[in-house]
Every structure is written in structure tokens, then in C-alpha cells.
Amino acid sequence: MDERKRESMIAYLRHRMDDFSISPDDLASFLATEPAGPDIGRYRSAGGDTWSGEGEVPQWLRQAISAGQSIGHFELPCGALAQPATQTGADWKNDPFAGSTLARSNER
Numbered sequence: 001m002d003e004r005k006r007e008s009m010i011a012y013l014r015h016r017m018d019d020f021s022i023s024p025d026d027l028a029s030f031l032a033t034e035p036a037g038p039d040i041g042r043y044r045s046a047g048g049d050t051w052s053g054e055g056e057v058p059q060w061l062r063q064a065i066s067a068g069q070s071i072g073h074f075e076l077p078c079g080a081l082a083q084p085a086t087q088t089g090a091d092w093k094n095d096p097f098a099g100s101t102l103a104r105s106n107e108r
Contacts, residue, residue: 043074 041050
């Protein structure tokens, strides 16, 4: 961010803090007492299940590894958001089960 944009953002934030009667000390004390947030874990499944990497490996991850999936596939990047993963669609180009009975739907 260039210096002009930075100064503009600071001025805007100071103005908004004045509008709501928030002092810099209020903000600092809030940030000091607010918990860091929930532990999002180190690994996450497509369904949103998480595991911290400590203790017993959860069933969903054991099954995926047994099926040949790498544990690194489920590892979250550092600083990942605590929001659950959303499935936007399947990437069939790299589907190892494409064409097999595992890829077929059980719809009736």
C-alpha cells in the first residue's frame, strides 16, 4: 500500500472512531482482552471436519489415507480462516476414480 493510501485509511479510521466515540485506548484494551479465536485445526476435510494434528487420527482422515490420499492434501495453510470449506464443484480432471464404480452415483 502506498503512503498516500495508508494516510487516507488512517484518517478514515480516526473519523469513524470519533463517530462512535471509540478512543485508541478503548481499541487497545479490547484487542488485548479478546480471545484469539477458535482453534481451526491443522487439517480439514471437504465436509468441514478438522483435526489439530495431535492425538488419535480421526476416522475421516484414516479413510482418506487408506484410499491413497496424501495427508498433505488436507493440511491448511498457515493463517487459514476459521470458516469451513465450501464445496463449489468437483474437479473431475484429477479424479483418480473417474470411470470406476466409485465414481457412479447411487441415485434411484
